[in-house]
Amino acid sequence: MRFRCIVLLVLAALPACRHPEGVEGKAAAAEPRLTPAQLSFLKFASVAEVEATSLADLNGTIEFDEELTARLAATVPGRVVQLLVQAGDRVEPDQPLIALESPEVKTAQAEYLRADADRRLARKAAERATRLRAAQAIAEKDYLQAEEEAEKATAEFERARAQLERLRVAPGERTSRYLLRAPFAGTVVERKALVGMEASAESAEPLVVVSDLSRVRVLVRVPERQLPLLQRGQAVAVRVDAYAQEFPGTVAAIGDVIEDATRTLPVRCTVPNPDHLLKPAMFARVMLKAPPGRRLMVVPSAALLSDGPHFRVLVRRPDGRLESRVVEVGAQVGDQVQVLSGLSVGEEVVSEGALFAAQQLASS
Secondary structure, eight states, X not given: OHHHHHHHHHHHHHHHHHHHHHHHHHHHHHSOOOOHHXXXXXXXXXXXXXXXXXXXXXXXXXXXXXXXXXXXXXXXXXXXEEEOOOTTOEEOTTOEEEEEEOHHHHHHHHHHHHHHHHHHHHHHHHHHHHHHHHTTOSOHHHHHHHHHHHHHHHHHHHHHHHHHHHHTOOTTOOOOEEEEEOSSSEEEEEEOOOTTOEEOTTXXXXXXXXXXXXXXXXXXXXXXXXXXXXXXXXXXXXXXTTOSSOEEEEEEEEOSOOBTTTTEEEEEEEEEOTTOOSOTTOEEEEEEEOOTTOEEEEEEGGGOEEOSSOEEEEEEOTTSOEEEEEEEEEEEETTEEEEEESOOTTOEEEEESHHHHHHHHHHO
């Protein structure tokens, strides 16, 4: 009788013992997971830490270095009478490029001669007033007035001489021509002047453009996500389709305003071009170089899923199930993306088929 009571108690307790196990089984079954067949479509990659040699591969355009480019217009109104250079010519500093016939040159010569004569006359009058003053034969106010007139005449003469120097015309030279000259050594990259055309300082287009092509600029637009990896003076490598070689350069200036449409920032690089191989308007590929020793935690860019404001990846847990995890991403480096937080080195993420896996998990 005692034995039967013990058996009955054990049997009564069995449903209570099984109940938690049943709840746990239902919860496990309710958690979404992929079937082995679905998992076979996926590929996985480990979260890695790599040494960054290159930070970005960007499209750019070769441009003139405006610090070494002169867009030359006539400083006086005139008519083009002679073309002394052609586009593509190499020129030296102070070399004449265009000759213009200008009435202002004759006017400047006449003003110089008149000012010189007035200065001489006024100086003689002042010297005479000085001698009369010493003999007490002139009033003090007349002496002071003579001195003042001499100073005014001298100032007017200096102004007229400065005008001739600006026009690069020798005093007394009988000419009405104005020569447009090269300000430095370079190449005539554009010549819009034509014989017979009228020109002035207010002309919309320059007569000649001279540029020193031994250094050029490359303009690139950098996505805002890559700005933390960018700094002034950073090394770049430039490639163009015309040549197999790399052209080294540096980041010269970083813009301050993000363009709304593209979410990019303009960045200007300077590139030495001693052999004039790089031509303005060429398309270029610009590689931003990383500082030595820079290491980044990265995942394949195909592993990223975006739900709008956030990025997610699918992480394979130790039990084989997939976990959706929010991550903070940084720069795009080739076909990989820098991860700033949310993952650890060595974890495995879905590198191919992430969108398929996310859709299957959502529908299961």
